[in-house]
Amino acid sequence: MQSLTDMGDIQIRRLREEDFPEVVRVEGAAFGEQAAPEEVAIFRAGFNVDRTLCALEDGALVGTNSVMDMELTVPGDRVIPVAALTWVGVLPSHRRRGIFRRLMERQLEDIRHGGDIVSVLLGSEGGIYGRFGYGSATSVLSFSLERPQAKLAGPFGNDGRIVLIDPAGAASVLPDVYDRYRRRQIGAVSRHPGWWTEYLYDIEHHRERTGKMFHAVHENASGSRDGYVTYRIEQHWSAGLPSGELVVVELIAADPEVYAALWSYCLNTDLVRTISMGRGRVEEPLRWLLTDPRSLQVDGLVDYLWVRLIDLPRALAARDYYSPGDLVLEVTDEVFPANSGRYRLRVEAPGGTALCAPTAADPQLALSVAELGAVYLGGVSFQTLAAAGRVKELSGGALANADLMFATDTPPYCVTMF
Template structure:
C-alpha cells in the first residue's frame, strides 16, 4: 500500500519510467486527488521505489445496460534498472489477488504496450477510432430535426453539470463506458496550456431542445494560415448527444466553424454515426487502435453480470494459469434479460482462455474471429456460432477516456 506522504516520489518514478517528462501541474494535481493510495502498490529495493501500480474503483457498463464493478489498473511502471527480475509479475499477482478479495468481477486497463498484458489474462475488448476530416471537401448530411436544435456556447466549467447529466444517461446505452465516480468529472476539463500545441483553450457548446440540454461538444481550435488562406483545425475532445437530431446539429456546428478546414478526433467509437453522415469517408482518414483491455477476475460473476443478444446455453472449458480459481468447466445460460454462470461437470462445448473471454466480454470482438485465430476451440458442432452471436453487442463497446 502506498503511504500518501510518498505519493510525489511514487508518481515521480512513474514519470521517470515513461521518459522522464514531468506531468503538467494541473494533471498531476488531479491524479494526486484521484489516486486510491490504499489500492496502490509499491515495489521496493531497500528504500528505493522501483515499481508502481494502482487501481481505480470503477463501474463499467456492460451489454444489457448494467454497470459492473471493475478495477481500473493504472500507473504501471518498472524502473529500467530493475527489469527482468519479476517485479511486474509480482505486482500483477498482488493486484489481482486484491481485486478478487474486493469482490470485483473485472479488471480493466489501457496499455502503453499491449503485448505486455496478455500473459496476465487481459484481452483487447474495445477499439478507438481517430479521424482527420477534410471539411473543405467532405459534405455532411444531418438527421431530420437538426434545424430545430438550439446551440449555445458556454464556458466548459459552467456547462459541467449539464454535460455530466447527458453523459450519465449515455453510460447504460454503450458497453465499455465508465460511470463517473466522484472527482472524475474533472478529467474531461483537463486543459494544460503547455499541452495545447498552439490551440485555443477548451471550448464547449450545448445542444438544447424543448428547454433541456440534449448534447454537448467540447473542442479547441488551432488557427493556421498559408498563402491560400485560413486552414485552421478543430480538435474534438468530447461529443455526446441523446438523440440523432442533437448529434447532427453538433457535428454540423463543428463542420461550419469559420477559418477551419479540418476536424481532428481522438478516441471515438468505431461505429460513430458521423461516418454515415459524410459524403466521402476516404477523406476522413479513419484509423483504429486497441483501447480497453478486459480481464475476468471472478469469471462466473463476470459472465452472469451482462446480458446476451440471443439465448445461449453453452459449457465453457476455461484455462487461466495466472488466476487458477477461474479454471475448469462453466455452464453459461442467458438471454437479453440476464444470465447465470455456474460450475458444471458436463461435457465442454468450447475451450478457451480467460484472455479470450476478456476480449469477447463487452461484445465488440467475436468468439468466431478468435476461433479463426486458433484461440477458441469448438468441441461441439454449432456451439461456436451460437455463443459468438449471443456475446455480440448491438453497438460497439467504447471507452470514453483513459485512466
C-alpha cells in the same frame, strides 16, 4: 497491518499518503513527462491511495500501480462495479527485472480478495496485458475529414441550440450529460468527481500540439442539455490561408439529432481545414451523415478498453444475452489457476440473464480467460477469435451458438481516458 514482500532488493507494499508526490515523479519519468508542482494536487483529486501498490528499492519508489473504483456498462444496460487499473509504471532505470509483474500479480490478488468480479484497463501498448488475462474488448477509430470535401447530407431536424461554455460551466454541465449517456452505452465507464477535476484542469502535456479544450453544449428546445462536444484547435495559416485543425476529444449525444447537430457545428467552424478525432467509434455514424462517405479518412484502429474476468461465474451472469442457449466453455487462467475449468452458461430467454456454474459436461469451446474478456462486451466474435486460433471449437455449431448468445444491439465503445 501492512505487508512487505521482499523481491531481492525490491520491496512491494501498499502506498502511504505521504508517498503520493513520489508516485507523480515516478509515473512522470515512466511516461516521459515532468509534472509541474501545482499539478500534483490536481492528480491527487483523481487518485485512490488505498488501492495503490508501490515497489521500492532501498526505500525509494521505483514503480507503482493503482486501482480506481469505476462502473462499467455491460449488455442489457446493466451497470457493474469494476476495478480499473491505472497509474502503471516502472522507472526506465529499473525495467525488465520483473517489478511490474510482481506489482500486477499482487494487485490482481488484492482485486480478487476485495470482491471485484471484473477489472478493466487501458494499455499504453497492446502487447503488455494479455499475459495477465486481460482481453481487448473495445477499440477506437482515429479519423479525419477535410472541410472542403466533407459535406453533411442533411438537413437534419433540430430545434435546439449550441452554447460554448467555459471550464467552470463545463464542470457543472458535462458530468450529468455524460453520466446519463454512459449508462446506456455498452463499454462506457463512470467518471468520479476527481476524474472530472483532472480532466477539466486540462494539464498542459495532455494538449500535445494544440490549445486548451473548448466545450460546446447542445440544449434542446426546452433548455435541457443533451450532448456536448469537447475539442481543441490547432491554429495554422498557410500562405495567408487558414488551415487549422479542430481535434475532437469527445462527442457525447443523447440521440441521432443531437449527434448530427454537434458534428455540423464542428464541420462549420471557420479557420479550420481539418477535423480529426483520435478516439471515435469503430462504426462512427458520421460516415453515414456525409454526402461522400470517403471524405472520412480512417487514420488508425487501436485497442482501447481491456477486460479481465476475475470471478468467472459471477462476471458471466452479470450481463444479459441476446439469444437463449446452452454453452460449455473450457477456460484456462494462468494467473488464477482456480478459475481454470469447465463452465456451463445457460440462457433461457432472449435478452435474458445467464446461469453460470462449473460443470463436468463435455466442453464445446476452449479458450483462455483473456479471450473471454475480449468477447465479454460483444466487441469481437468467437468466430473471429477462432479464425485467429485463439478459440477452439470442440463441438460443431458451438461458435455460431456462442456468437448469437453474446451478440449485442450496438458495438461497445469507451472514450474515457484513465
